Amino acid sequence: MNNTKETLPMGYFLPRRGLLAGLALLAGALLAGCASPPPDTTQRPPIVFVHGNGDTAALWTTMQWRYESQGWPRERLHAVDFPNPLARDDDTVAQPGRSSSTEQREVLAAEVQRVLAATGAAKVVLIGNSRGGNAIRNYIQNGGGDKTVSHAILGGTPNHGVWANPQFRPNNEFNGAGPFLQALNAPKGAEGNEVTPGVQWATVRSDNNDKFAQPDGVWIGAKGTPTNVTAEGPALKGARNIVLPGRDHRETSYHPQAFAAAYEFITGRAPASTAITPEERVTLSGKVSGYGPGGPTNLPLAGAHVAVYAVDADTGARRGAALVDQAVGADGLWGPLTTDARTALEFVVSAPGYAVMHVYRSPFPRSSNIVHLRAERIAEADKGAAAIVTFTRPRGYFGLPRDTLSFDGQLPPGIPPGVAGVSSSKLKLTSAADRPIAGEFRSGELAERVVGRVWPAADNHLVMLELHQ
Known part of the structure; x- marks a missing residue:
């Protein structure tokens, strides 16, 4: 994989939606130039969706619906639900009701093994939002995931930190100057890539509308203080780096445009539609x-x-x-x-x-x-x-x-x-x-x-x- 930046225009893959009969999720527009049929469903790898800091698996419902609507078997779509989903203030110090990066890595590793056993597949696709991308990277680099994961897609993950300051919460998982992210981003291979080899990597980020990729610390309670992070913070050397203009931090994973980008990265072709097809029952x-x-x-x-x-x-x-x-x-x-x-x-x-x-x-x-x-x-x-x-x-x-x-x-x-x-x-x-x-x-x-x-x-x-x- 390379580290090229791909920018999707504002209207790209955006479904046409309305309020007809109160069902805003049921309408969609076909994508132009998608004459090729989708891949055989028997060849579609299982996907494990990985939520972000403080969130739940429930956030992935609409994304799962879109994959199902494009023929992905429901039994091959899974979402991990992390216990105590908020990160510790200091990743190295136990904190009641909070989880460490290691704990999240272990929960994800167990979920991957469960999905592989249930589906009989050799590898899974991992799609994560925000902190979920930290768990994905940690598992692939340090937990054996380089052997069990084919594709990793990180939406809005603060790969270079929400801030990068060795004096402010130095051991926090989101500190780009801290030991956790510094180790993940250490150069790998002859090209000095930041991603673990053996897996196809993609990042999806906003152009300038991600609250956790801002040069000023307003969103971390430090207005007027430089974060030493820019909008390009989620991008990684060695990954396909995709930009969705105008999308916010969560939309980099849950928006129809994010679905289209991830689907194309996995399958090699655009989805026929980003619409959600309703079921009668x-x-x-x-x-x-x-x-x-x-x-x-x-x-x-x-x-x-x-x-x-x-x-x-x-x-x-x-x-x-x-x-x-x-x-x-x-x-x-x-x-x-x-x-x-x-x-x-x-x-x-x-x-x-x-x-x-x-x-x-x-x-x-x-x-x-x-x-x-x-x-x-x-x-x-x-x-x-x-x-x-x-x-x-x-x-x-x-x-x-x-x-x-x-x-x-x-x-x-x-x-x-x-x-x-x-x-x-x-x-x-x-x-x-x-x-x-x-x-x-x-x-x-x-x-x-x-x-x-x-x-x-x-x-x-x-x-x-x-x-x-």
Whole structure:
């Protein structure tokens, strides 16, 4: 592989989307010049998706749907769910509820072996976002992954650090001047490449809209302090380095353009479409987790309860009795739920010590077993509100003026203009009167609208409007 930079124009591989019948994910445009048929599905390697810092496997649902829609067998698409997914402040010092780079490497290695055993394949493809790319590089370089991985694709991974300063958190995993990244980036082979030989490597980055590849430290709480990192920080010598103009940190992995770039890198040809093809019968399941001393755990939350309701897409009102109403066991798993690709849903999650959380979602176009749910608590600063509603986009950030946004008929609060770096907006309402509340998002030709209901915080309720896109 080489270290050439490939730039995709803003509209490249961007599916045409609309709000027809409330199913923003079901429309797409065919890509020009893709006359060649896709590869034989029996030859498609298993893919293991690797999430980023503090995230969950659930972020990969739309990416998995796109691969399935292009004929990739569902049983060859896997997503790792790291325990205690936040990185330590100091990678060499144990920290409650946080994970080290070594722990993440070991979890990924075990997942790869499980997938190889299940599929009978000789090698896997690894696709990671952000910190997930650190685990991929560490596994390939130090855990034997050079023998089990054919392709590695790193979206928004801070390969040269979020900052590069030997005096600031010197042993932090994200310090480009620290021992972890310095060892990964040490020259290899006659050409001095930064990537481990024997694997085909690609990086996918933004041109200038990645919050963690900025010259100023504003996004790490050090405004006005140079980071010694630029927008080119995610690129690696020896990899195919792909640039997606205007995309944000998470979109380098979860956006339709990122799918198209990864698909082409793996198969050698562009996908026929980036659209998600709906299924008539949709089966959903997942895991409930919560929080520990270090942040989100991704560990099963025994004793949690899940109820799922069909709701009216325009009002958020429930349509009948619960489709699922169950206490989860020690494994934290909920489901399965059988529905269709036309029905909007409300997920109600509760557990001792947590709030009753109402998560409203647009219709799911396809099945998924990684519809993971995190129980939440009411923050101390929010306890005076009559109702609390959060509008969230887990697979990307809200960007102004890039995106068109509306939250309860107003511009969502808390989203600064410029670099896209905030994935949620919260309203603390002065009235808890039952009524619809909507979040609307449009970015280029991507569009989605989610409608929920207001629930009273005095009764320990939280509301979340969560976008698929």
